[in-house]
Amino acid sequence: MPRNENPEELMYQAAHYELVASARAVVAGHKINPDFKIGCMIALCPIYPFSCKPEDLLFAYKNMERHYYYADVHALGYYPSYVLKQWKRKT
Template identity: 55%
Template sequence: GGWKNRKVIEFYERYAKTVFKRYQHKVKYWMTFNEINVVLHAPFTGGGLVFEEGENKLNAMYQAAHHQFVASALAVKAGHDIIPDSKIGCMIAATTTYPMTSKPEDVFAAMENERKTLFFSDVQARGAYPGYMKRYLAENNIEIEMAEGDEELLKEHTVDYIGFSYYMSMAASTDP
């Protein structure tokens, strides 16, 4: 099940604690996940996801992302506990989207595309799901299962910085 399986959070937390302890005197700057948003573009690579016949793929990808967010927050907590002066960040694969034209529809399409990337850093840096994403999830019938305490963890253990890989830009239009 990859990151769809909540149990992976425990494995990741144990791994993070092990690495923090091993390298606490050598490394100050850390990133919890490299290009965390890749789970939406390459689900197997970014989240270990293999889909079942008829499975709601969007739901599975966003559930996996939620589990990664929780794991990231737990890693931030552990890192700061073990290495108090550490700086722990998140990283996204950034692709800037520009509107193809100045038509409002294209401007909105570009903004919507940007939000699918920025959502990942918003949750980790601000500690909560932004309103635009809550609306997107509801409009697309995506139901994320959150365990008790998830929201508090996200809020209390935000990242210290945001890193990004910038590969390219693209343009969005509602007129193919």
């Protein structure tokens, strides 16, 4: 990776390409047979709070949100608003 590249941006770009490829595979599958049932597989490692302190709960929740959006895009077909807001804040 070139030194001037942002690793987080590259990660999200790669994830976007995977989501587009998955959507295209679903479209192709339905062209072959409209009755096909096509899903996705999401590998997810849960993030548990360190304690019951509110700041630990919020930290775990916010970090899990970063993982949930992949399933949201697969199931809903668009990026959820919380992800778009997060990306907008970073730019």
